Amino acid sequence: MSDAASGEGIGQPVRRKEDFRFITGNGHYTDDINRPRQTWACFLRSPHAHARIRSIDTSAAEAAPGVVAIFTGRHVADDGLGGLICGWTVTSKDGTPMKVGPHPILALDTVRYVGDHVAMVVAETLADARAAAELIDVDYEALPATVSLSACQSAGAPQVHPEAPRNTCFEWELGNKAETEAAFAKADRIVKLDLKNNRLIPNAMEPRAALGEFDKGTGIYTLHTTSQNPHVARLVLSAFVGVAPEHKLRVIAPDVGGGFGSKIFIYAEETACVWAAAKVGRPIKWTADRSEAFLSDAHGRDHLSHAELALDKDGKFLGLRVKTVANLGAYLSTFSASVPTYLYGTLLSGQYDIPAIYVEVDGVYTHTAPVDAYRGAGRPEATYLVERIVETAARETGIDPAELRRRNYIRTFPHQTPVIMNYDTGDYEASLAAAMEAIDYKGFPARKAEAAKRGMLRGIGFSSYIEACGLAPSAAVGSLGAGVGLWESAEVRVNPTGDVEVLTGSHSHGQGHETTFAQLVASRLGIPLANVEIVHGDTDKVQFGMGTYGSRSGAVGMSAIAKALDKIETKAKKIAAHLMEAAVEDIVFENGTFTVQGTDKSLAWAELSLAAYTAHGFPSSEIEPGLKEGAFYDPTNFTFPAGCHICEVEVDPDTGIVKIAKFVAVDDFGTIINPLIVEGQVHGGIAQGIGQALLEHGVYDADSGQLITGSYMDYCMPRADDLPSFSLGFTTTVCPSNPLGMKGCGEAGAIASPPAIINAVTDALGIRDIEMPATPARVWTALQSVASRAAAE
Amino acid sequence: MPVVSMTVNGKPASADVEARTLLVQFIREQLGLTGTHVGCDTSQCGACVVHVDGRAVKSCTMLAAQAEGADIVTIEGLAKDGELHPVQAAFREHHGLQCGFCTPGMIMTAVDMIRRKPDLDEETVRDELEGNICRCTGYHNIVKAILAASREMR
Ligand code: FES
Ligand code: FES
Numbered sequence: 033m034s035d036a037a038s039g040e041g042i043g044q045p046v047r048r049k050e051d052f053r054f055i056t057g058n059g060h061y062t063d064d065i066n067r068p069r070q071t072w073a074c075f076l077r078s079p080h081a082h083a084r085i086r087s088i089d090t091s092a093a094e095a096a097p098g099v100v101a102i103f104t105g106r107h108v109a110d111d112g113l114g115g116l117i118c119g120w121t122v123t124s125k126d127g128t129p130m131k132v133g134p135h136p137i138l139a140l141d142t143v144r145y146v147g148d149h150v151a152m153v154v155a156e157t158l159a160d161a162r163a164a165a166e167l168i169d170v171d172y173e174a175l176p177a178t179v180s181l182s183a184c185q186s187a188g189a190p191q192v193h194p195e196a197p198r199n200t201c202f203e204w205e206l207g208n209k210a211e212t213e214a215a216f217a218k219a220d221r222i223v224k225l226d227l228k229n230n231r232l233i234p235n236a237m238e239p240r241a242a243l244g245e246f247d248k249g250t251g252i253y254t255l256h257t258t259s260q261n262p263h264v265a266r267l268v269l270s271a272f273v274g275v276a277p278e279h280k281l282r283v284i285a286p287d288v289g290g291g292f293g294s295k296i297f298i299y300a301e302e303t304a305c306v307w308a309a310a311k312v313g314r315p316i317k318w319t320a321d322r323s324e325a326f327l328s329d330a331h332g333r334d335h336l337s338h339a340e341l342a343l344d345k346d347g348k349f350l351g352l353r354v355k356t357v358a359n360l361g362a363y364l365s366t367f368s369a370s371v372p373t374y375l376y377g378t379l380l381s382g383q384y385d386i387p388a389i390y391v392e393v394d395g396v397y398t399h400t401a402p403v404d405a406y407r408g409a410g411r412p413e414a415t416y417l418v419e420r421i422v423e424t425a426a427r428e429t430g431i432d433p434a435e436l437r438r439r440n441y442i443r444t445f446p447h448q449t450p451v452i453m454n455y456d457t458g459d460y461e462a463s464l465a466a467a468m469e470a471i472d473y474k475g476f477p478a479r480k481a482e483a484a485k486r487g488m489l490r491g492i493g494f495s496s497y498i499e500a501c502g503l504a505p506s507a508a509v510g511s512l513g514a515g516v517g518l519w520e521s522a523e524v525r526v527n528p529t530g531d532v533e534v535l536t537g538s539h540s541h542g543q544g545h546e547t548t549f550a551q552l553v554a555s556r557l558g559i560p561l562a563n564v565e566i567v568h569g570d571t572d573k574v575q576f577g578m579g580t581y582g583s584r585s586g587a588v589g590m591s592a593i594a595k596a597l598d599k600i601e602t603k604a605k606k607i608a609a610h611l612m613e614a615a616v617e618d619i620v621f622e623n624g625t626f627t628v629q630g631t632d633k634s635l636a637w638a639e640l641s642l643a644a645y646t647a648h649g650f651p652s653s654e655i656e657p658g659l660k661e662g663a664f665y666d667p668t669n670f671t672f673p674a675g676c677h678i679c680e681v682e683v684d685p686d687t688g689i690v691k692i693a694k695f696v697a698v699d700d701f702g703t704i705i706n707p708l709i710v711e712g713q714v715h716g717g718i719a720q721g722i723g724q725a726l727l728e729h730g731v732y733d734a735d736s737g738q739l740i741t742g743s744y745m746d747y748c749m750p751r752a753d754d755l756p757s758f759s760l761g762f763t764t765t766v767c768p769s770n771p772l773g774m775k776g777c778g779e780a781g782a783i784a785s786p787p788a789i790i791n792a793v794t795d796a797l798g799i800r801d802i803e804m805p806a807t808p809a810r811v812w813t814a815l816q817s818v819a820s821r822a823a824a825e
Numbered sequence: 826m827p828v829v830s831m832t833v834n835g836k837p838a839s840a841d842v843e844a845r846t847l848l849v850q851f852i853r854e855q856l857g858l859t860g861t862h863v864g865c866d867t868s869q870c871g872a873c874v875v876h877v878d879g880r881a882v883k884s885c886t887m888l889a890a891q892a893e894g895a896d897i898v899t900i901e902g903l904a905k906d907g908e909l910h911p912v913q914a915a916f917r918e919h920h921g922l923q924c925g926f927c928t929p930g931m932i933m934t935a936v937d938m939i940r941r942k943p944d945l946d947e948e949t950v951r952d953e954l955e956g957n958i959c960r961c962t963g964y965h966n967i968v969k970a971i972l973a974a975s976r977e978m979r
Binding site for chain 1: 916923947959
């Protein structure tokens with residue numbers, strides 16, 4: 033029976049293979065793993081946003097019960113360990129490279145944000161480690177701090193790094209300034225908007241954790257950690273930090289409880305645990321508590337932007353100019369420089385034919401936690417800006433928002449935008465039309481009137497988004513400053529019994545790779561899904577890989593598997609030709625069976641597999657025994673998922689509470705392997721987007737630099753009763769730049785939804801703008817000023 | 826150190842614990858039942874929900890000593906004789922989990938919810954899930970799974 037017929041093939045909503053262990057409590061997350069003679073680490077963190085460390089006295093702590101060792105920045109430096117790095121170099125418009133301040137694993141003489149790492153206590157129990165950390169006496173000289181994006185570049189602002197005057201890491205530009213100025217000069221209308229993209233704290237439900245081990249006999253270090261890309265972690269820890277040579281370091285990312293970008297990065301705690309394991313000669317475990325996660329996980333977004341859109345008299349877009357200040361936090365995190373530049377500026381054309389675009393981005397340091405990629409990374413910020421200003425333009429010109437979008441959609445492909453990207457394919461009109469149909473756009477006025485009868489304000493908002501996924505190709509990202517290649521690897525191992533292990537460099541932390549990747553393999557080889565095992569997340573098993581982020585695992589990771597499967601098929605056919613005494617050109621492989629064209633000779637997959645290993649039936653001088661192939665796949669372009677989200681909200685004018693009445697998402701992800709999993713990805717993304725638009729905000733106190741939103745008491749996570757059920761639809765244009773036609777679906781929801789919601793809220797309130805998150809307090813305040821304005825008129 | 830004794834997943838369990846040991850620590854560290862998770866330090870995420878004498882409880886809000894003599898069921902004890910509990914099966918069927926970290930707490934909460942409220946509707950499920958945070962699923966499929974399980978168990 034073929035896989036498709038059995039419901040396991042490509043495009044089938046196969047129930048996940050990985051679920052059994054999670055629903056029965058048998059997952060293995062890092063914190064679930066314990067070792068004999070294990071010790072516990074606790075990190076002493078800076079209580080100041082900015083301070084000089086005059087001295088650290090650890091004597092009392094060292095004498096405390098259970099303490100095994102205490103490490104400070106001095107120990108780290110004396111051991112010759114390097115600091116943490118940023119793997120992407122951005123060049124300023126004057127041609128100078130970005131200005132990078134050192135990022136020590138444990139602070140040496142200065143702390144630069146609340147939560148910065150000062151010392152590491154290793155003790156017999158976690159309670160001992162925590163108690164001892166309290167006894168460390170740090171003599172701080174508190175210094176003035178800057179946490180404000182708008183003030184950090186001014187002359188008198190406290191400096192985060194002496195290397196970066198005016199706290200400016202880079203002043204980057206993209207696009208054509210002169211052409212853009214010329215476009216604005218001939219515009220009939222210029223629409224202007226100031227926007228804030230609020231700071232978010234990722235909050236994967238599993239906090240970061242590490243278990244560092246050192247084997248004295250072999251000199252091999254092992255780090256179990258909550259990572260989205262264990263191989264990159266190993267490379268950085270080896271080549272840049274210098275913990276151990278690469279072949280003496282094994283990094284394992286077992287089950288990982290969500291990442292959303294925050295577990296891409298190489299952090300101080302994980303690094304310190306594996307390094308110190310050799311020093312103390314015992315395993316060291318560390319698991320962040322939620323408060324530590326709030327303080328020290330890399331945050332997301334945090335932009336301040338001014339945007340201007342030039343239109344002609346018919347509402348055609350002529351040009352877009354943007355000035356953005358992007359918060360990088362106190363140190364550059366692993367990929368932070370790329371996020372507000374190449375993952376942001378390059379998407380400012382949206383779905384529109386905009387002939388001239390010019391964007392300037394200042395990346396700035398503040399005394400706050402590092403800011404790096406969080407679900408969408410740069411693309412939500414770009415989409416928010418584009419879709420907010422387009423909606424504002426629609427209101428100011430009086431053109432229906434759908435119609436204004438239509439007039440400006442890109443309709444021929446490939447399309448070269450003025451900001452690097454070359455869109456390969458798409459049909460924006462199709463997703464807009466499907467979304468308008470699904471939400472019943474025509475019926476909106478009636479729904480609004482009905483809501484008004486109930487005293488509610490109903491509004492509708494559009495978001496026509498595009499993103500660039502499948503982060504790649506390597507040469508392209510290299511030319512833009514990436515320090516890594518962005519291909520993916522795969523190895524397909526066929527066992528003598530015919531079952532298959534697939535080793536992938538992608539990493540699953542909720543995305544369901546064990547199922548979707550297996551669907552691809554099972555359908556290609558014509559074997560049951562149960563006979564395919566996906567292996568990932570261990571540098572000892574998988575030779576190298578780039579990991580999972582940027583919605584790249586389908587388009588890039590699965591393409592690598594497809595490429596390895598091509599090689600498997602080629603070799604298997606050669607073997608089959610020998611076994612069935614036929615010409616290799618006459619061998620047909622279908623539904624798990626090799627046949628010789630025009631004959632009744634056939635060979636089952638399992639027979640062929642066994643024959644490959646017995647190697648009796650073919651000349652091993654010509655064909656090597658065994659059946660195992662690997663591939664590295666480097667795509668030819670980014671992929672460009674796109675679609676249209678439409679949101680309807682109802683605002684209660686008495687309380688300012690915004691309720692999402694309807695949410696429709698129509699996405700074009702190209703080929704879909706498993707619709708159940710894809711829908712789940714969209715749901716989760718939309719929820720995070722609703723969180724950004726209505727609930728979540730990472731806030732530092734302007735004076736003290738303390739993180740005010742440091743727990744679930746003050747950081748408003750989306751709960752079930754904050755969200756509606758979502759209505760999803762799909763349109764399809766097949767991606768031409770990878771063999772499977774996939775585009776990526778992991779981030780779309782978080783990218784598309786915030787502007788749809790804010791467009792709906794501002795429509796409901798009849799106002800031009802409201803800051804995210806549109807909390808009840810903000811909405812209520814906005815309503816009061818609308819009311820007082822109305823009263824005055 | 827006081828000795829605490831209770832029944833966990835039908836088997837007697839007892840250990841010397843420090844007085845400050847939380848029930849969740851006892852379950853994870855003493856008993857090695859790591860299906861129950863810890864996702865916060867302010868008793869808000871629900872990753873740690875277990876059943877104490879048949880009722881859903883956040884095991885991070887309770888001392889092990891307070892569970893003396895209690896009958897505890899954790900996610901590991903939910904399936905009977907190799908048969909998934911209908912709520913477990915529904916989570917799988919409706920893709921109510923992604924990373925799986927919130928899942929044990931979600932399932933234990935859902936079982937209790939269905940027991941208390943046999944006539945669940947979407948709004949009630951969403952209200953009842955107020956104490957369980959999931960960052961992956963947007964709750965859409967969790968709600969669907971709970972409603973499906975509750976229909977099946979009626
Ligand atoms: S760990 Fe118990 S509620 Fe979060
Ligand atoms: S499935 Fe990941 S937190 Fe719920």
